[in-house]
Amino acid sequence: MTKERIYLFDTTLRDGQQTPGIDFSVEDKIVIAGMLDAFGFDYVEGGYPGANPTDTAFFSEKRTRRSAFVAFGMTKRAGVSASNDPGIAALVQSKADAICYVAKSWDYHVRVALGCSNEDNLESIGASVEAARAAGKEALVDCEHFFDGFKANPDYALVCARTAYDAGARWVVLCDTNGGTQPAEVREIVGRVIDAGIPGANLGIHAHDDTGQAVANSLAAVEAGVRQVQGTLNGIGERCGNANLVTILPTLMLKPRFAERFETGISAEALTDISRLSHGFDELLNRAPDPQAPYVGGSAFATKAGIHASALLKEPQTYEHVAPESVGNTRRVMVSDQGGKSNFITELKRRGIAVAKDDPRLDTLIALVKEREAQGYAYEGADASFELLARRTLGGVPVFFHVDSFRCMVERRYDANGSLKTVSEAIVRVTVDGEEKMSVAEGDGPVNALDIALRKDLGKYQDEISDLTLTDFKVRILNGGTEAITRVLIESHDSTGARWWTVGVSENIIDASFQALMDSIVYKLVKNRENVARAAE
Numbered sequence: 374m375t376k377e378r379i380y381l382f383d384t385t386l387r388d389g390q391q392t393p394g395i396d397f398s399v400e401d402k403i404v405i406a407g408m409l410d411a412f413g414f415d416y417v418e419g420g421y422p423g424a425n426p427t428d429t430a431f432f433s434e435k436r437t438r439r440s441a442f443v444a445f446g447m448t449k450r451a452g453v454s455a456s457n458d459p460g461i462a463a464l465v466q467s468k469a470d471a472i473c474y475v476a477k478s479w480d481y482h483v484r485v486a487l488g489c490s491n492e493d494n495l496e497s498i499g500a501s502v503e504a505a506r507a508a509g510k511e512a513l514v515d516c517e518h519f520f521d522g523f524k525a526n527p528d529y530a531l532v533c534a535r536t537a538y539d540a541g542a543r544w545v546v547l548c549d550t551n552g553g554t555q556p557a558e559v560r561e562i563v564g565r566v567i568d569a570g571i572p573g574a575n576l577g578i579h580a581h582d583d584t585g586q587a588v589a590n591s592l593a594a595v596e597a598g599v600r601q602v603q604g605t606l607n608g609i610g611e612r613c614g615n616a617n618l619v620t621i622l623p624t625l626m627l628k629p630r631f632a633e634r635f636e637t638g639i640s641a642e643a644l645t646d647i648s649r650l651s652h653g654f655d656e657l658l659n660r661a662p663d664p665q666a667p668y669v670g671g672s673a674f675a676t677k678a679g680i681h682a683s684a685l686l687k688e689p690q691t692y693e694h695v696a697p698e699s700v701g702n703t704r705r706v707m708v709s710d711q712g713g714k715s716n717f718i719t720e721l722k723r724r725g726i727a728v729a730k731d732d733p734r735l736d737t738l739i740a741l742v743k744e745r746e747a748q749g750y751a752y753e754g755a756d757a758s759f760e761l762l763a764r765r766t767l768g769g770v771p772v773f774f775h776v777d778s779f780r781c782m783v784e785r786r787y788d789a790n791g792s793l794k795t796v797s798e799a800i801v802r803v804t805v806d807g808e809e810k811m812s813v814a815e816g817d818g819p820v821n822a823l824d825i826a827l828r829k830d831l832g833k834y835q836d837e838i839s840d841l842t843l844t845d846f847k848v849r850i851l852n853g854g855t856e857a858i859t860r861v862l863i864e865s866h867d868s869t870g871a872r873w874w875t876v877g878v879s880e881n882i883i884d885a886s887f888q889a890l891m892d893s894i895v896y897k898l899v900k901n902r903e904n905v906a907r908a909a910e
Contacts, residue, residue, distance in 0.1 A: 381602055444473070519547040521553070587604070606619060647668070775803065828894065834898060837897070
């Protein structure tokens, strides 16, 4: 049976830029476009040339090799010809392969937002599509607010879509701009659009996530007949975000309901790179990946309960809906006070630590984990600290250095300009190969000062940790009050792309932080030696 093609249209560089706290530079856009192009998306929409200096500069060159490079913009203004509209001129003169116009398809918006007649809006849609085609560019039309417009006035919404199609638009995209449409409504309305004469092979879906159903609505539209899906990396976008292509794509490729009927431009081999793409994009945004993201999250294939872990050891399919390797992820059996021996054995095996089920040291490790978790440690969220604890219990970890003492001071004072400042200073005494070293550092807060001081001079190990960076810092108060037990979780990463979590617990937040910092550095040194040994094999 011949499979139907689904086309993937990425709007990260436009819709994603509307996310609060995200503002791409030209350089950011070039890097992200390269990531999307290399992965194999059919279309990469880059922004709105002429709307701002960043997007204008970005469209001065073609930024993709394989993917169609798409410029976004408004249809022409009412009462002005396409040839005299500066917005249209910026679009057709850009280095884009295709132009995606946003067009009003709800008569309420035509009246309120555009302030023109329904007929003028239709004329603008048709003339804009013709201008793109005359410039040798593929034309797409995003029918903004289509679903809400259809529910309010189906005849006018349909005639807007039909006008775009009749003018020669390759894709007529139905947009759930407010994100409030339900999957059953999407199926019904898409079906009625196709019945009205616009083939599904020319229809797309653009869903927002305001009810948490953007992915479901996109898949419902595919089942109803659309053959282009628009979305963003990791679902970023204005308000609650856009449809998440990182979730939609594996579903289309791995779930029989879709995979048996459809194909995408992404190969099974390329799909194994989707976790790296998702995490690499988060890294560029300087934010931690969502551990519970479907398919690609660190917890997507993690299990904590002992009975689940035991079943996973025997048959992974018992608790996994797809193989983690198919999306470039890994299985994790987490260790905690809820876990049995199967959890521990599986997790240790994954880390290259062999231990027999009847080894008494395994019982010692399990008892130690349960005792420490009773004190407030949380090893299911601190993989690196668990590995160090296990290696120390089962086989030993080299003593790279010894911290003899540390001191941290916080001073609030006025500077020479009379401005009030808070200064943190840390002093760390450490012994490396019998030589005592003392480092002093100031930082943005006591933990940052300690981190800088600790890593300032570790002798022969200094070069090894030069690429170590702390990316996240979480503090949890466990039992209330200013004298409470505090748990600190620190996430670190290095130039290889590896990420790891370490934990510290103490009634003193600085001491808990220092424990986690120490574990992070020691873990990095241990892994460096493992990588060298592996390379030598």
